Amino acid sequence: MSSVKQHKEPLLRIAKRDGISRSKAYAIRIVAVILSLVISGIFIFAVTKLNPIQVYEAMFNGAFGSSRRSWVTIRDTMTLLCIGVGLAPAFKMKFWNIGAEGQVLIGGIMTAGLMRAYGNSIPTPVLLVIMAAASLLGGCVWGVIPAAFKAKWNTNETLFTLMMNYVAIQLTSYCVALWENPFGSNTVGQINQQTKGGWFPALFGQTYALNVIIVLALTIGMFLYLKYSKQGYEITVVGDSENTARYAGINVKKVTIRTMAISGAICGLAGFIAVAGASHTISTSTAGGRGFTAIIVAWLAQFNTFVMVLISLLLVFLQKGAIQIASQFNLNDYASNVITGIILFFILGSEFFINYRVILRSGKEGEAK
Amino acid sequence: MEQTIAIQLKNITKRFGKVVANDSISLEIRRGEILSLLGENGSGKTTLMNMLAGIYFPDEGEILVNGSPVTIASPKDAFACGIGMIHQHFKLVDVFTAAENIVLGLEDEGKLDLKAASAKIVDICQKYGFSIDPSKKVYDMSVSEKQTVEIVKVLYRGADILILDEPTAVLTPQETDRLFDVMRNMKADGKALVIITHKLHEVMDVSDRVAVLRKGQYIGDVATKDTSPQKLTDMMVGHAVTLNIDRPEPKDPTPRLTVENLTVYDAMGVKRLDDVSFTAMGGEILGIAGIAGSGQKELLEAIAGLQPLRPGASIHYRPKETLEGDAGIELVGKTPLQIKQAGVSLAFVPEDRLGMGLVGSLGMTGNMLLRSYRNGFGVFTDRKAPKKLAEDVMGRLEVVTPSVNFPVRRLSGGNVQKVLVGREIAQQPSVLMTAYAVRGLDINTSYTIYNLLTEQKMQGVAVIYVGEDLDVLLELCDRILVLCGGQVSGIVDARTTTKEEVGLLMTRFKKEAAEG
Structure with missing residues (x-):
């Protein structure tokens, strides 16, 4: 017993919080954002000698500098949010759907194909309904395949959904080659650029109003589905414990397949919105990594679809801001990515201080950040 | 025997959020003595000892080892102070041998010498009367062997203050006796021992001194020879509770569930239930006794429709109002939902509450x-x-x-x-199955549960009570079915049988298999 130490409390201890008032939790989050702005300000100044305030101003301009920019930001927020809403039921069921990227692409292919074929023969409102249905179906199939394999043979859904992405990407490449326009450009180009057949119509004078309406309706619907419906309850139970689900007479396989059908279908619909409501073309970058970014959206929001709205907006804002400062100040992409990284790091880190508190040696409880 | 103070706890307080688990507790642990730490569940026994083992850190108070204040911030610090704790849930690597588990995590200089380690392990075993084979893999071991490995592990690290957290919960009466012998040997060797338990007869049997906690507060300590189970119960619960469980005669028992030829294999292909047949009566409590893992879990799950069964099995359900000659309902082959939809109200309290239920x-x-x-x-x-x-x-x-x-x-x-x-x-079930329904409950709540079960029985419900405390089984149930290695080793009348008889039935088949 030679190594018995002096009686001394450790300098820092971490204890789980028993619960925290909502206002205090938001206060911590706001402090985290301010702190992240200060730290990245120091970074900006140290590396580029630019005035951080100007840089932040530029970021804001990039996202909301003009009416058009604001609407593009909103449009991209909605697409990201739509994928996040689609992923929510799968992740709530602890089904690791890494395949949103592929589900979005399949929805996009369906939409683009129909738009090319019937854009000038079927009236746009009818065609929009057909394209929406086809993209839902496409995404649904892409989601059900890994779910069925999981239910039947207990395959690993993470690998399966991930690999389905590559199948979807190859399919997209094939379609791009098939639908190439003009010939030799290796792109599809804007489909029906003259007639705008199958494009989202402007509502209330706003080009992207329909995107907002569809996605917000889904957001509310998914919130109610997860929280108040019987199927939503089954998803919660299966996600918590499959044994408890079996105990309660829930058919776990059925719920797995059904939930992935819904998840995949909504992601497919996001492809429809991305093609018919935004880019009016299809390429392998139609999903553009948003199928992965949306995982962050879903988890950070703890599957609360209303919180997802805010998180999607934040992520898109950071992305637009980064593009703007990269071009305005001639910074390379990495510098703006570092700033985005710092801000995300602090926001994620603040969740730790919401769940835990740090106790200093003196016995005084250091308030987190 | 000279008794020196090994550990002194001074005004230890530990809070979890708003709950005060330990409220300013002062306690002495002496060498050459077995101290029972007694208290209802949730009284803070394990929390207190976890602070000695470096799992938790006290919010207030002081710990003195051999008279000098120490900081125990991690299990490593605890070992440095010579404190070793044997937890309720074993922390062993299944695919390692006993010796590999014992040396795991030690940072000795030089290369790993398993041979020397094995020799040292055998020495320790001989000294205190354990028997383990250092080269046996943990997955081949019985629960009692695993526990022995855990104890040897802390001894190997030079611990001379041992804390055992409910060590007997998983043991048969015979294994418990063996453990107590070993504990007495260690005591004679001058080690300080603490046993956390809420089984009064064990307290009386093995310990020299009893410290009682109640709702996080230290009630006091007494020499075991100066006390009685009744007095200890009073200290634990604060007021006298009769140890008698009210057991009315069964109310016109009628066969409710007739189970025949139930055989279950688990996912690994191991036979868990072997040709089990019995009848559960409406209006009685059927106790199920057996060492942990003798097939209790599989039996209840099979009835609930959660286990795939071998062909030939039959679980026949007769509703309360059945007329003579009515065929009733066959449950085998039905999913839990189908059973429910067939009008069979099965209530099931599974063993793993958060994992299933x-x-x-x-x-x-x-x-x-x-x-x-x-x-x-x-x-x-x-x-x-x-x-x-x-x-x-x-x-x-x-x-x-x-x-x-x-x-x-x-x-x-x-x-x-x-x-x-x-x-x-x-x-409002017609069959109520409970696995360890009172595990983790304090005495008062346990009695509430016993009364609820008896109430159900008097309403004509067929109650199946899987229990671990033989005293309770003998007092609560009408009949007791004893499982041993997945087989029914006997069904006895709870009013006339004895603890010894049930204890023997619990181990009977095992011995026969070993001999044959």
């Missing part, structure tokens, strides 16, 4: 919903009835929770159990 992330209301969520109108669930039920259960069984929406995962084990039992009884 409850949804940890939901509150009480959400968990009440598990049995009734299909009743809601249309696609949406009805939350009013479950909320009311949750409030009823909360009041009736005194569940301590901040609100009916507080995740049950964050409740204490006893409260989790109350939520589950409360929900299952509220179903």
Whole structure:
């Protein structure tokens, strides 16, 4: 017993919080954002000698500098949010759907194909309904395949959904080659650029109003589905414990397949919105990594679809801001990515201080950040 | 024997959120003595000892080892102070041998010498009367052997203050006796021993001194020879409770479940139940005794429709109002939902409460919903009835929770159990199966549960009670079915049998197999 130490409390201890008032939790989050702005300000100044305030101003301009920019930001927020809403039921069921990227692409292919074929023969409102249905179906199939394999043979859904992405990407490449326009450009180009057949119509004078309406309706619907419906309850139970689900007479396989059908279908619909409501073309970058970014959206929001709205907006804002400062100040992409990284790091880190508190040696409880 | 003070705890306080688990506790642990730390569940016994083992850190107070104040911030610090704790749940690597497990995590200079380690292990075993084979793999070991490995592990690290957290919970009476012999040997060697338990007869049997905790407070300590189970119970619960469980005669027992030729293999292909047949009567409590892992879990799950059965099995259910000659319902081949839809109201309190039976992330209301969520109108669930039920259960069984929406995962084990039992009884079942229904409950709540079960029995429900405490089984049940290695080794009348008889039945087949 030679190594018995002096009686001394450790300098820092971490204890789980028993619960925290909502206002205090938001206060911590706001402090985290301010702190992240200060730290990245120091970074900006140290590396580029630019005035951080100007840089932040530029970021804001990039996202909301003009009416058009604001609407593009909103449009991209909605697409990201739509994928996040689609992923929510799968992740709530602890089904690791890494395949949103592929589900979005399949929805996009369906939409683009129909738009090319019937854009000038079927009236746009009818065609929009057909394209929406086809993209839902496409995404649904892409989601059900890994779910069925999981239910039947207990395959690993993470690998399966991930690999389905590559199948979807190859399919997209094939379609791009098939639908190439003009010939030799290796792109599809804007489909029906003259007639705008199958494009989202402007509502209330706003080009992207329909995107907002569809996605917000889904957001509310998914919130109610997860929280108040019987199927939503089954998803919660299966996600918590499959044994408890079996105990309660829930058919776990059925719920797995059904939930992935819904998840995949909504992601497919996001492809429809991305093609018919935004880019009016299809390429392998139609999903553009948003199928992965949306995982962050879903988890950070703890599957609360209303919180997802805010998180999607934040992520898109950071992305637009980064593009703007990269071009305005001639910074390379990495510098703006570092700033985005710092801000995300602090926001994620603040969740730790919401769940835990740090106790200093003196016995005084250091308030987190 | 000279008794020096090994550890002194001074005004130790530990809080978990708003709950005070230990309230300014002062306690002495002496060398050459076995101290029983006695208290109901949730009285703070394990919390207190975990602070010595470096699992928790006290919020207030001081720990002195051999007279000098120490800081125990990690299990490593605890070992440095010579403190070793044997936890309720073993922390062993299954694919390693005993010796590999014992040396695991030691940072000795030079290369790993398993041979020397094995020799040292054999020495320790001989010294105290253990028997283990250092080269045996943990997955081949019985529970009692695993426990021995855990004890040798702390001795190997030079611990001379040993804390055993409910070591007998998983042992047969015979294994318990062997463990107590070993503990006495260690005591004679001058080690300080603490045994955490709530089994009074063990306290009387093995310990020299008893320290009693109640609701996080230190009540006092007495020499074992100067006390009695009745006095200790008074100290534990604060007021006298009769140890007698009210057991009315069964009310016109009628066969409710006839189980025949039940054989179950688990996913690994190991036979868990071997040709089990019995009849559970409505209006009686059928106890199921057996060493942990003798097939109790599989038996209940098989009846609930959760286990694939071998062909030839039959579980025949007769409703209460059956006329003569009515065929009843066959449950084999039905899913839990089909059983429910066939009008069979099966209530089931499984052993693993959060893993099967409850949804940890939901509150009480959400968990009440598990049995009734299909009743809601249309696609949406009805939350009013479950909320009311949750409030009823909360009041009736005194569940301590901040609100009916507080995740049950964050409740204490006893409260989790109350939520589950409360929900299952509220179903007004015709068959009620409980696995270790009072595990983790304090004495008062245990009696509440016993009374609820008896109440169900008097309403004509067939109650199946899987228990571990033989005293309770003998006092609560009408008949006791004893399982041993997946086989029925006997069905005895609980009113006339003895603990010894049941204890022998619990190990009978094992011995026969070993001899044959």
